[in-house]
Amino acid sequence: MSDPREKELQTLAGASRPDPRSIAACRIEARIPADGRLYRATDQSLGKTVVVKLMKPPFDDDPAQVERFLAFGGALAGLTSPHVVPVLRAGKDGPTPYVIFDFIDGEDLETALKRERSFVPQAGLRVVLDAAAGLEAAQRRGVLHGDVRPRHLLRARGEIKVTGFGLSPPVRTAQGRVLQCHPGYVAPEIVAGQAADHRADQYALGCTLFELLAGRPPYGTASGDALLACHLHETFPSLRALAPQTPADLEAFLARMVAREPEKRFPTWATLLQVGAALLPRLRHLQSSAPALIVEEGRQQGQRFELVEGDTVIGRVVGEGIALDDARVSRRHAVVRREGEAVEILDQGSRNGLRVNGLEASSRLLVHGDRVTVGDTVLRLELAGATTVPPAADGRVVQSPVRGAFGEAEIARPPARQAQVSTLSQGSPTPERQALLCRLAALFAARVHQPELLRRDVVGIVAEVLKADHHLLVRMHDGRPVFEASSAHEAQLLSGTLPAMERALPGQLSLLTSVRVNLDDRWSVLLAPVIERGQTRALALLVKRIGRFDAEALTLLEAAAALLALRAESTG
Numbered sequence: 001m002s003d004p005r006e007k008e009l010q011t012l013a014g015a016s017r018p019d020p021r022s023i024a025a026c027r028i029e030a031r032i033p034a035d036g037r038l039y040r041a042t043d044q045s046l047g048k049t050v051v052v053k054l055m056k057p058p059f060d061d062d063p064a065q066v067e068r069f070l071a072f073g074g075a076l077a078g079l080t081s082p083h084v085v086p087v088l089r090a091g092k093d094g095p096t097p098y099v100i101f102d103f104i105d106g107e108d109l110e111t112a113l114k115r116e117r118s119f120v121p122q123a124g125l126r127v128v129l130d131a132a133a134g135l136e137a138a139q140r141r142g143v144l145h146g147d148v149r150p151r152h153l154l155r156a157r158g159e160i161k162v163t164g165f166g167l168s169p170p171v172r173t174a175q176g177r178v179l180q181c182h183p184g185y186v187a188p189e190i191v192a193g194q195a196a197d198h199r200a201d202q203y204a205l206g207c208t209l210f211e212l213l214a215g216r217p218p219y220g221t222a223s224g225d226a227l228l229a230c231h232l233h234e235t236f237p238s239l240r241a242l243a244p245q246t247p248a249d250l251e252a253f254l255a256r257m258v259a260r261e262p263e264k265r266f267p268t269w270a271t272l273l274q275v276g277a278a279l280l281p282r283l284r285h286l287q288s289s290a291p292a293l294i295v296e297e298g299r300q301q302g303q304r305f306e307l308v309e310g311d312t313v314i315g316r317v318v319g320e321g322i323a324l325d326d327a328r329v330s331r332r333h334a335v336v337r338r339e340g341e342a343v344e345i346l347d348q349g350s351r352n353g354l355r356v357n358g359l360e361a362s363s364r365l366l367v368h369g370d371r372v373t374v375g376d377t378v379l380r381l382e383l384a385g386a387t388t389v390p391p392a393a394d395g396r397v398v399q400s401p402v403r404g405a406f407g408e409a410e411i412a413r414p415p416a417r418q419a420q421v422s423t424l425s426q427g428s429p430t431p432e433r434q435a436l437l438c439r440l441a442a443l444f445a446a447r448v449h450q451p452e453l454l455r456r457d458v459v460g461i462v463a464e465v466l467k468a469d470h471h472l473l474v475r476m477h478d479g480r481p482v483f484e485a486s487s488a489h490e491a492q493l494l495s496g497t498l499p500a501m502e503r504a505l506p507g508q509l510s511l512l513t514s515v516r517v518n519l520d521d522r523w524s525v526l527l528a529p530v531i532e533r534g535q536t537r538a539l540a541l542l543v544k545r546i547g548r549f550d551a552e553a554l555t556l557l558e559a560a561a562a563l564l565a566l567r568a569e570s571t572g
Contacts, residue, residue, distance in 0.1 A: 049103040072166030073099035083134030085163040106156025118215035122283040130160035136269035147181040148204035183227040191232040199262040206257030214242040216302040298377035328375030419558035468542040524548040
């Protein structure tokens with residue numbers, strides 16, 4: 001019988017080299033999307049999950065690159081720092097060089113930025129201080145990083161851990177330059193071909209701080225050669241021009257990190273840490289900023305416009321409100337009206353109109369995450385602290401401030417407001433509730449020690465009672481959904497409902513929403529996390545093609561999920 005993982009690994013394999021089955025007593029489980037060849041594996045000698053990194057072809061055939069790769073891995077093996085991903089060992093399995101790391105259940109900041117867009121000043125500085133502490137610990141081992149950027153900073157349990165020391169594959173530019181780092185974060189002395197020390201890592205970390213606060217790299221996403229020229233010749237861009245909420249002393253701190261001449265930067269990591277630690281408490285009051293519109297698409301991408309109380313004009317008149325560099329925007333296109341945390345937008349008779357979340361509108365009350373299109377520019381509303389659903393005082397279902405850009409209303413509940421098991425027996429004994437109770441009781445008696453089958457069957461019964469057209473139970477692994485589709489139809493279902501899952505997972509919200517699956521269909525989606533022993537084990541997903549689920553349906557699905565949690569505790 002063939003290995004059940006064979007199909008998965010063949011699908012994930014790179015075209016130039018097949019994925020290995022095992023490396024150095026580690027059984028390969030899955031590829032991790034990243035530069036090079038990175039795998040989640042089980043270390044059979046240690047009995048735990050690890051990460052295995054192999055070199056990216058064709059550099060694994062270059063003796064100098066192989067020596068460098070193994071030297072970095074060996075130098076960091078055994079380093080104990082809370083801000084460095086632990087390296088367990090490095091070596092060669094036959095001709096294959098490898099480095100094995102501890103598995104860290106976290107998220108790299110490149111991925112986090114795609115979702116969060118930007119960080120508040122205090123959070124951005126905390127990242128820098130954690131990363132600097134890790135880089136200092138590595139420097140004491142004689143190791144410089146060489147490729148500091150958001151992808152190589154992992155956020156796990158509130159701390160930042162640095163990874164990727166010297167392990168990035170070389171980058172070739174169109175003009176034939178070969179770099180061991182990403183050109184968007186490279187220090188000027190490296191571009192000039194001069195010797196570099198830890199201050200080059202400091203420059204790259206400063207570029208990372210800029211990106212965390214501004215929502216984009218310092219010189220954007222130009223070609224590699226253009227980026228090299230910018231770092232060498234251009235004046236480093238102003239952070240406050242893109243993120244006006246940045247205090248002057250934080251910008252001065254950044255300016256020292258990214259000074260063109262290395263001798264003008266902080267002389268040591270210890271000095272940087274001392275100055276940054278003194279600055280950090282002064283940023284605490286900036287944790288909650290004013291509502292703001294951020295340019296998500298357009299010539300001013302990344303620019304942030306904070307909204308003052310009263311009316312703010314959106315148009316093309318410089319010095320009057322929000323002035324956009326967009327020929328399709330009227331001189332006075334729209335007005336944004338802010339009253340406290342309430343934000344409304346009103347069209348002012350513009351020639352090209354106004355769209356909110358893709359739908360035409362003359363006026364609209366906005367919520368966090370809404371996207372406003374004026375001309376060719378897309379602006380996203382950001383409200384302070386709107387990362388979870390605010391609980392209603394009376395426990396009602398409330399509109400979610402994290403809804404996507406589908407142009408449809410969505411209701412959601414945070415975990416504290418989700419229905420409990422008692423909901424199934426409360427209220428009038430409707431036929432639906434009676435049928436659900438009877439079938440669940442029989443099912444729980446039959447599947448005492450089969451939790452995965454039990455979850456699947458419970459969701460199937462709820463879907464049948466609620467007359468859903470489709471249902472899925474999305475399995476979770478290490479806090480992330482596992483998107484497994486057994487048919488093209490299931491793949492389409494997962495693809496169409498992925499935005500709803502992405503909004504639900506961070507706060508484990510229950511959602512009742514509509515999503516556009518294709519040009520013809522708009523599906524109503526019901527989503528609830530199955531939380532057992534404090535961890536989300538699965539996501540229960542129900543879909544209706546015609547019509548909508550109502551809040552009662554959301555309540556029943558939540559209650560069934562809560563019943564699964566109680567069952568898990570009683571059999572645990």
